Structures are given as structure tokens and as C-alpha cells.
Amino acid sequence: MIGLRAVTKDFGDFTALAGVDLDVAAGEFVVIVGPSGCGKSTLLDLLAGLTAPTSGQLLLHGKPINGPGLDRGIVFQQYALLPWRTALGNVEFGLEATGVPRRERTERAREFLDLVGLTGFEQRHPHELSGGMRQRVAIARSLAYDPEVLLMDEPFAALDAQTRESLQDELLRIWERTGKTIVFITHGIDEAVYLGQKVAVLTSRPGRVKRTVQIDLGNRAEVRDLRSSEKFAHYRHEIWELLHDEVARAQRLEVAR
Numbered sequence: 001m002i003g004l005r006a007v008t009k010d011f012g013d014f015t016a017l018a019g020v021d022l023d024v025a026a027g028e029f030v031v032i033v034g035p036s037g038c039g040k041s042t043l044l045d046l047l048a049g050l051t052a053p054t055s056g057q058l059l060l061h062g063k064p065i066n067g068p069g070l071d072r073g074i075v076f077q078q079y080a081l082l083p084w085r086t087a088l089g090n091v092e093f094g095l096e097a098t099g100v101p102r103r104e105r106t107e108r109a110r111e112f113l114d115l116v117g118l119t120g121f122e123q124r125h126p127h128e129l130s131g132g133m134r135q136r137v138a139i140a141r142s143l144a145y146d147p148e149v150l151l152m153d154e155p156f157a158a159l160d161a162q163t164r165e166s167l168q169d170e171l172l173r174i175w176e177r178t179g180k181t182i183v184f185i186t187h188g189i190d191e192a193v194y195l196g197q198k199v200a201v202l203t204s205r206p207g208r209v210k211r212t213v214q215i216d217l218g219n220r221a222e223v224r225d226l227r228s229s230e231k232f233a234h235y236r237h238e239i240w241e242l243l244h245d246e247v248a249r250a251q252r253l254e255v256a257r
Ligand SMILES: Nc1ncnc2c1ncn2[C@@H]1O[C@H](COP(=O)(O)OP(=O)(O)OP(=O)(O)O)[C@@H](O)[C@H]1O
Pocket: 011, 014, 016, 034, 035, 036, 037, 038, 039, 040, 041, 042, 043, 187
């Protein structure tokens, strides 16, 4: 469904990404993990069509991505909510953009808020909601556009650990229910292993895919504390090893810069 072919992105004489290759299948949950500054956000901006690659190709259903589109919804780290609108109003905003008739909007928006567990909070404004709730609204609004792909740029990074874990579970549930394709960016190894069917580990300076790791944690419903399982520890270690040298290298380069 999505194909990145030798994608390179320069900013002046600085090469942020150099020859990134990645495939994402329809309905797949792919996590991109990498050290700080390796080009994760740059990659997401390219997928969103907010910027163009210097060379290489980004394909969606075999056609080049050449601008933003409603087929790709984005959820950023900072909740890009409209502060003057209620939770319901923010989700309705997404429905307005796709031309859902006014009569249907409220009911549909309620359904999306229900999907992210926010029934009862429809009339609250963003400042009356916790960080986790705001991010739930942001997810509901992205889903309201009915995108094929959800692009998520460290959406849970600003949340406390417990809220983050419960939102990770919510997201997996939403993914299972909606069948969306998800490209999720994080610098957290645990988050990558917990969420991803496939984890792409990026190198730093320039960013490229060092390895993709297929994750199979078995049947989630059967394991009570998945993060403590042997399989989880195995994948965690594998990705830690891949990242470890990269983080050290990135820090050396940071100092030298
Ligand atoms: N518009 C720009 N102009 C110049 N350099 C840029 C620009 N955008 C990003 N960069 C540089 O490209 C590199 C990759 O940045 P990017 O934000 O994609 O990294 P990241 O992996 O998302 O980092 P973090 O995890 O810290 O958010 C960085 O070194 C950054 O300084």
C-alpha cells in the first residue's frame, strides 16, 4: 500500500534521510523507531505530503505522493485541537472537511468519541480535558476524516507512563476495530515492541532503515502482562542492540556539530 523507494531528503548541504526503503501493507501497524534527530519527523512529513523528497519516491497504491490528502490522517505529539471548540466540535470539524451532511455530523462525532472512550466528555473544551483525553480527541478527529492511513508522530510522548500505556491499548483496539493502516513514530523501544507488527529501526545521520523486525508476541488476550513476557524481552533486546550503537553515534555527532 505504501512504498518508499530510496527516499533521500536534504536540507541545504545536510542530508537528513539517505536512501530509505520501506514497505507498508494495507492494514499493517508499522512502527518507526530511531535515535533523536535521525529524521523520523522528516519521514512522516514526507508521507503526509507536507514536504517533497530530494530524490527517491514515496508511493501510495503505486502512485507518487505529491501533497497532503484526506487519505492520510496525522496525529502529532502536541494536540492540534481547536481550543474554542468542544471535544464534539473538534471531531465534527473532521467530518465537515469530508462533506458529511450537518444532520449526520453530531451523531457520527459521538460515535468516534465513544470509540476513543470519551462518552460523557462531548461538551468539554480542550483546556478542560487531561493530556490523554486531548490526544484521544485528536485520534477521534483523525479517524473522522476516514483516512486509509493514520500517521502518528510520537503521539503519546508527552503523556505520563500510565496514560501512555492505556492509550497504547486503546490504539490497538481501535486498529483492530477499524482495520486502518498505521505508521507510528517513536523513540521508545517498549512502545515500538508493544504496538508494532513490524518495527523499522532507523540509523542516524543520515537516516536510513537499519533493519526491519517482524514482531510476534502471540495472542495478546492470553497473556496477562505482555510487557513482562519472554517474547517481549527478546524483541526489546533485539531492538535495543540495533539502536544502541546508533544512539551513541548520534550523541558523538551532536557534540561534534
Ligand atoms: N527544515 C529543516 N531545515 C534544516 N534541518 C532540518 C529541518 N528539519 C529537520 N532538520 C534536521 O534534520 C534532522 C532530522 O530531523 P527530524 O526532526 O526529522 O528528526 P527526529 O528523528 O524526528 O528527531 P526527534 O526524535 O528529536 O524529534 C535533524 O538533524 C534536524 O536538525
